[in-house]
Amino acid sequence: MPATSPFTSHDLDTLAVCPRRLWLERNIQAETTQAAFVGHPERDPILHAALAENPEGQRICNGPDLQAAVNETNRHLAHTNHRPLFNACFVAAGPANAAAKDPAPRITVTADILLPAGEDSWILVEVLPALRIRERSLERVAHKVWVLERCGLEIAGTIIRTINPEFVLERPGEYRGLFSDHHVLGRVRHLVNEVPGILETAQAVVKDPEPELPLGPHCTNPAPCRFLPHCTTRAPGPQWPVTILPDGGWKKWKRKGYDDLLALDEQEMKPREAMIVAATRSGRPFHDLEGAREAIGQWTYPRAWIDFEAASPALPRWIGTQPFQQVPFQFSLHLEQADGSISNHEYLCCDGSDPRKGCAQALVAAVPANATLIAYNAGFERSVLRRLARDVPDYAEPMLSMAERTVDLQPVARNCWYHPAQRGSWSIKAILPSVADLDYDRLEIKGGAMAQDRFLEAIDPSTPRERRQEIEEALRAYCRQDTWAMILLARRLTAAG
Ligand code: SF4
Structure with missing residues (x-):
């Protein structure tokens, strides 16, 4: 995104989390950065459901051409008979910094819904694909109110429309009752006044050299920042910070003033943390071969190494x-026999139909009645199987039986293996490079969240057939790698050396 293009609500959100990320997105990253909901795979279906409640509404087709969307919005505001507007697009300029001779920073926003509230006033509705309102949502609404008022609209109210968790889809396309409305104008008024100052700060951050900011929990939570490799190589501080200690174990050492993991005394640490420090100090992996052999040796053949992918769409x-x-739409299963032979079985449903019954049928066909099912972080797989038992009663018994027979490879890995390159994580993606020549960077789909987004894209009726086929291939490759990776990990855990 060119550094001179108008700021978006997403930019101001990013500024609040990390000014450096804003600088990188505006100055380095060529790829367009979308707002958290604009560009969200569920945006169109959810807005469509919201639109059904106001069939007289007018939808603005805001494509990539910002000026065209603004012009179309202005045309509708000037000529329509005060009808609801969807996706109306506005641009406003903030105060110019005369001392720095900078042009006034501009900001563009998209109003999900504008409802007429009288002759000359409007109610702004923000549709949130979430169950609860967070502070960030209020700030986002404040940005929009500020821009709309600057563009001359009178805002009589603001509503955040969240998802009602009690809703159950009973008829296709019938979404009455899906949303819960929250009137928030009183809660955002004071935030509106802060927008000019935030815009000025954003402009200064983008114009100045890249800020040198330390890494912190915001770099990985709630999701890993895509600039992590960039910042890690430039971060001031130790190569092995105490923050790699898992399960929040680092907080205690930070409070005591420690930054460097290698400065810690193993004698004063819990066994797992001491093991991490020892492995990091020596550069050699920790490996409890006997423990791994004992745990894995109890799993009888045939072994069904299994991984599900599930979607949990806001819009049922x-x-x-x-x-x-959670609705499972895919599984991969590597079935390993006692003689060492392995066969792969898969299920994937991307045609938009209900995938649950097909998934249960495919499981029954692929998993022998005496198989041990093995998953990584098996709580998820067990919950998918139990949910399938409820949702597909004809297959309840085999689903419950499979849930009972599912064991977990992850605790074995946590107890028996640690390589310094894992940097405190036992996710399969963190552990894999240290045990096998497999990685996820070569795959188009690199994680569960991405798999879910691609699935939602694939089932969207507007997705071309060729694109759907591409997605299907990418999903198959990703899920297959997950189950093959488990086999390689188990082999490494039980092999000497
Ligand atoms: S990795 Fe951390 S410091 Fe770097 S841009 Fe991302 S959030 Fe900011």
């Missing part, structure tokens, strides 16, 4: 489902 798609309900 299938009869009987609720918002954010």
Whole structure:
């Protein structure tokens, strides 16, 4: 995104989290950065459901051409008979910094819905694909109110429309009752006044050299920042910071003033943390071979190494489902026999139909009745199987039986293996490079969240057939790698050397 293009609500959100990330997105990253909901795979279906409640509404087609969307919005505001507007697009300029001779910073926002509230006033509705309102959502609404008022609209109210968790889809396309409205103008008024100052700060951050800011929890939480490799190589501080200690174990040492993991005394630490320090100090992996052999040796053959991918869309798609309900749409299974032979079995449903019954049928066909199912972080797989038992009653018994027979490879890895390159994580993606020549960077889909986004893209009726096929291939490659990776990990854990 060119540094001179107008700021978006997303930019101001980013500024609040990390000014350096804003600088990188505006100055380095060529790829367009979208707002958290604009560009969200569920944006269109959810807005469509919201639109159904106001069938007389007018939708603005805001494509990539910002000026065209603003012009179209202005045309509708000037000529329509005060009808609801969807996706109306506005641009406003903030105060110019005369001393620095900078042009006034501009900001563009998209109003999800504008409802007429009288002759000359409007109610701004922000549709949030979430169950709760967070502070960030209020700030985002404040940005919009500030821009709309600057553009001359009178805002009589603001509503945040969240998802009602009690909703159950009973008829196709019938979403009445899906949303809960929260009137928030009183809560955002004071935030509106802060917008000019925030815009000035954003402009200064983008114009100045890249800020040198330390890494912190905001770099990985709630999701890893895509600039992490860039910042890690430039970060001031130790190569092995105490923050790699898992489960919040680092906080205690930070409070005591420690930054460097290698400065810690293993004698004063819990066994797992002491093991991490020892492995990091020596550069050699920790490996409890006997422990791994004992744990894995108890798993009888045939072994069904299994991994599910599930979608939990805010907008329920299938009869009987609720918002954010986990619906499995794919599994990969490597079936390993006692003689060492392995076969791969898969299920994937990307045609938009309800995938649950097909998934249960495919499981029954692929998993022998005496198989041990093995998953990584198996709580998820067990919960998917139990949910399938409820949702597909004809297959309840085999699903419950499989849930009972599912064991977990992750605790074995946590107890028996640690390589310094894991940097405190036992996710399969963190552990894999140290045990096998496999990585996820070569795959188009690199994680579960991405798999879910691609699935939602694939089932969207507007997605071309060729793109759907590409997504299917990418999903198959990703899920297959997850189960193959488990086999390689188990082999490494039980091999000497
Ligand atoms: S890795 Fe951390 S410091 Fe770097 S841009 Fe991302 S959030 Fe900011």
